[in-house]
Amino acid sequence: MRSRVLCGVAAAVALLVTGCGSGAEQVGAPAPDRTGSAAAAYPVKESDCAGAETTFTAAPQRIVTSNASSLEMLLWLGAGDKVIGTGFPPGAGTMPAQLADQAAKVPVLGQTVIPKEKLLGSGADLYVDTFADMGAMGGGMGTAPTGQEFAAAGIKHLYLHSTACAAMLKGPQQDLSQVEQDIRSLGAVTGTAARAEELVAGMEQKVQGVRKALAGLRAEQEPTYFFFDFDAGTKQPMAVCDKQVANAVISLAGARNVFDGCDGDFKAVSWEDVVAKNPDWIQLGVRNQGSDAANQKAFDAAEQFLRSFPATKGLKAVQEGHFVRIGSEVTTIAGVRNADTVQQIAHLVHPDLVKS
Template sequence: MRFRALCGVAAAVALLATGCGSSTKSGDAAATAGASTSAVAGYPVKVTDCAGAGTTFTAAPKKIVTSNASSLEMLLQLGAGDKAIGTGFPPAKGSMPAQFADQAAKVPVLGQMVIAKEKLLGSGADLYIDTFAHATGMGGMGDVPTEQEFTAAGIKHMYLHSTACAATHLGPQQDLSAVEGDIKNLGAVTGTSAKAEELVAGMEKKVGAVQDAVKGVAADQRPSYFFFDFDAGTKQPMAVCGKQVANAVITLAGARNVFGDCDGDFKPVSWEDVVAKNPDWIQLGVRNKGSDAANQQAFDQAAQFLRDFPATKGLKAVQEGHFVRITSEVTTIAGVRDADTVQQIAAIVHPDLVKG
């Protein structure tokens, strides 16, 4: 079920950047070593895994493999996409921002899901960006390299804290600081810190505008919100819990995630649980199908299920047609576009306060 949930929302399981060395501190260290001709500006840079163990970079990596589309998109957003030599869980057609689609399509696919251990170790990469934390809990997806094997292959191993560490090492995500930390850390590692700061500043500006707009709405007056992961299956709903990135997105948009109090990032629940919550709004969680027409068809199918299913057809959101049609990738996966999703959800659930 855990693996199905990850695939249903286009993969993701979260990571925070606390405890990682800042690019500013690293820059100071490099400046101190400026007398050495071997010193590289902005380095060394130290990042940590979920347990706090550090990895130090003395120069920018040249060949990067990403575990899935979210970390690949981060590289592209940072302007470091030319370093990508392979990825797992490749982006679905139409899911990448248009300006990066052609470049993303040229990155070799090393695995349609988790990259096989032998292929990853033999890829020639000097950095592996891990969104899944070794695919822990992903349903017997095969063997994964040990840290010793990564080292022997000359591959440094970096985690996105907002997804890989969420379930085990983070508290509830109520803002995008974890995602922003990942962007800054990856920027520091790849030598694109200036671009990372620019991206984060843009995210903070968008989210800040929403926060200003909804600040007058009391917490108990904010609409309740259920992320319905339609692609994960309809037999048993999969809840987005407090440690998932989507909880931060929903919270910042001025809504209340009805399962925000469950521990972890994802959790299977019952339809009885959903009925008991009786949400004001339901997001129709479908993966990007590659075109507006295909996406609308998928949204329609998800909405029709809720209208027809005996357990849900009487829900307030269903009766009132309060469906949010935003794809899963930009809601449940860490990235720059999370801030756009905050704006979009806020404009739907608070139309009098936030303009679309």
């Protein structure tokens, strides 16, 4: 399962979608943070995927991120000046415009997974991990540091639960609460809890707007929806399952993920499985190429495959031209812009109900 994450998602994390404007600036009044105070409060305790706690008595000053998605979260929070390095760096033109200059200044410690020795010798006091098992993803780059090695290097290890711990969740992701909690956790740890609440409020405002617009929608009126991960390869399709962030995004947009019954985050399926589902809509899941022109070319290639491949050219969505051109990252990777994706999908599949 982890190798799937490397091939189809983690490799895409280096390129983050810029097509929609962020909702982070359209926010309501900040709510009290999780410590009960609007100001930073320590100690803060955060748990890993197994429930083991790490205590923070002060804000970290030297942060390394595993990839561009956790880096983007920290930039939104205003903690970007504490980031001293990242793996899977953002590609040119893929960060939101207001974050791009700062993101470009972050040192790159690894074009993919950061090598173990470089991470341990980075001087970091916090490593923010988007992945469940970096060692399994590292290929020829060696194994991940152990807990003892992190401790010996003075590095605390923080996981994004919405992605790193997704496969261990007790139930499906049907809303953005896990993503929002990751933002709140990073805010609490970095002393930016008030800003975290602003970001979450902006996300919730957008999602609630969609929910209100779709309030009268009956279950049988929800179109079926297939996320086609074109970048993962076309020989065997990969399904996003019910514990993946994309399942929540699709559900909130008033659609039904055709593979929401598979337990986990990702699963290899067959084209026969896709044909049997015969989705009403297909999202062309391609990673951000860095420009509108390059993105459209990638979307065109994905659509052309579906229109010409014998197994898929007869699908309902293909015949009716029901393609969603929204990139992979803002759909499958946790972040502030997931709420924008909910709005975009809802507008496309329910144009009479969701106007913008």
